[in-house]
Amino acid sequence: MSSPARRITLKDLARELGVSTATVSNAFNRPDQLSPALRERILGEAKRLGYRGPDAKARSLRTGRSRIIAVILAESLTYSLNDAVSSEFLSGVAEVLDTQGHTLLLLSARQAKCQLVDSASMADGFIVYGLMPSDELFDSLPLNASLVAVDFNVAGHPSVHIDNEPSCFEIADHALSVKSRKRPAIVNLRLTETPCNGRVTPEHILLPPERTITRARLSGFYRALEKHGLDSEQVPMWNVEENTFDVCAPVIEEILDLPDAERPDLLLCMSDRLALTALTLAEQRGLRIPDDLCLIGFDGIAEGQYRAPRLTTIRQESGDKGRLAARMILGLEPRHSRLLKTELILGETCH
Template sequence: MPPSSRRITLKDLAARLGISTATVSNAFNRPDQLSPALRERILREAKAMGYSGPDAKARSLRTGRSRIIAVVLAESLTYSLNDAVASELLSGIAEVLDAHSHTLLLVSGRHHANRIPDSASIADGFIVYGLMPNLKMLADLPPQRPLVAVDFDIESCPTVHVDNEPASYAIACHALSSLPQRPAVINLRLTEQPCNGRITAEHRLLSAEYTITRHRLIGFQRAFKEQGIDPAQVPMWNVEENTFEVCVPVIEEILDLPKDQRPDLLMCMSDRIALTALTLAEQRGLRIPEDLSITGFDGIAEGQYRAPRLTTVRQDNVAKGRLAASMILGKEPMAPHRLETELIMGQTCPRPA
């Protein structure tokens, strides 16, 4: 046994087992190259000797690769892990990284306003995800490392999107086929300045270059025009964060309008917004869909397991994560990808009789 006064090395473990250092390295970094029995033997002896595995920084300096992929999130880690859409995407990313013996590092853009944290400096590549990630942080990413953007556009970078505009157009055409008298739209973070409430003429909307929700609004507005509805006459509200707590005051303002001003169709940019509207409408005794029709976007499980079942657009977030991870590892072409969605006909906005 090597002396306990110094750190156990990979060479020490290899000598102890009578095998090559490459074989020991494979047990930690490329387990698919070894039989399960041999890998188990190596890991068992490593534990007994107090060897925890190759040092990531040393390996990075030696090989130029850390086998770490960093995901830069627009939101806080707490929000991202609790949000159904974000957590499904991260699950897809982790699945691919696990299969290829890479480590996932999560970085929040909310808490590092000026630069990428030191912990991410050795990452082999970056996946940027979310609505309007921190642009200062993006500028600090190592330019020589591969980068994939998900639900966000970065100039000259490969992207993964769903068909936001045509999907929104399709669900809007369906919702408008019942000829609502007072349609309205609830957007998700679509104003240049923070606004958690009614959008007025003084508010400037972000362009489609900065947020996917503008693409969704474009789809809605195309359907309005085809139905002879002036988009400028359709009232819009904005929600700053896709959480129940932030949605509540906005939706309460809408539902508490006088009956002749209250919308009879709410077209929501996310399922979380739609489900919050559904809950608050039921608390007020409104009948769904007789008094109020509601549509969402995302297709999260919560909206499909409750009654009435939410009418929405389903996007495969796990598939988005798998694709982004495969691209960053060089398993898929580094090119723009757009995944198709599925219109789910629920009970909150059924087909017209």
């Protein structure tokens, strides 16, 4: 009986090709380090000889590195992959990890703690995205773990943010300048300490600024209102618990179905999804945009720019946030906190 054929190794392949073992390793793990022609030659020869690539387990034991980067999402995986903003962010992260030969591991802070801890133990570093439900999450991560926070602050670690307060001031100031509006209102996103999918009352306690970026957006709106002589305390606010049409719709319907004398003539919305939901429901009711109702959003998602009327909004480059966070966690960018700029997009929903 013949003995089984010996498994070809990385050294065997390097010898066959007349290149170094590091060059072969780069062809599988760091393709950006090689010319496309050389990488194709190495991969072609590897396939012919039956070599499937470096043994990940052996490499991890040898180097103490898994080449896995975990993104911990504040929301569920289903929500995050369907949401236009978070999916653009994840695409930016994946783009960098792909070129650097790393693997992306997606985790949700809403998973059971034991599940999260077991999965997190495999990662070399962590990118934390969004408002975490509890700080206890960070106690369960490996000691001295590399971590970058995005749209959220974690003590002792760098963060990536956009200029939320100045951006909201700029767009609200524009909305209040183009035409006199007597009944502005604000539609918030997850701003109250206890769940509230409806009108915000004096009994509701708002999350503190360090817990959510929506407080910075609210501050920007308030500053613009005060500039135009409006008492921000008298401007009605509604809160939405999840940035989806199904959850937004009942809140927006409540607003639009108010008597004519009470219905807002300007909605300052903290996301494009909120504004687009309002736009759809307003059109169903025969309201003219922007004559009867002026709308502004925030995010700059493609959907808001591909329909008529185009949404007036703030464009944030979520893909750039993802790319920057990934480069920081890999040590390709200095690990200090960054504040990214945004862009005011003047559409037809507020002019």
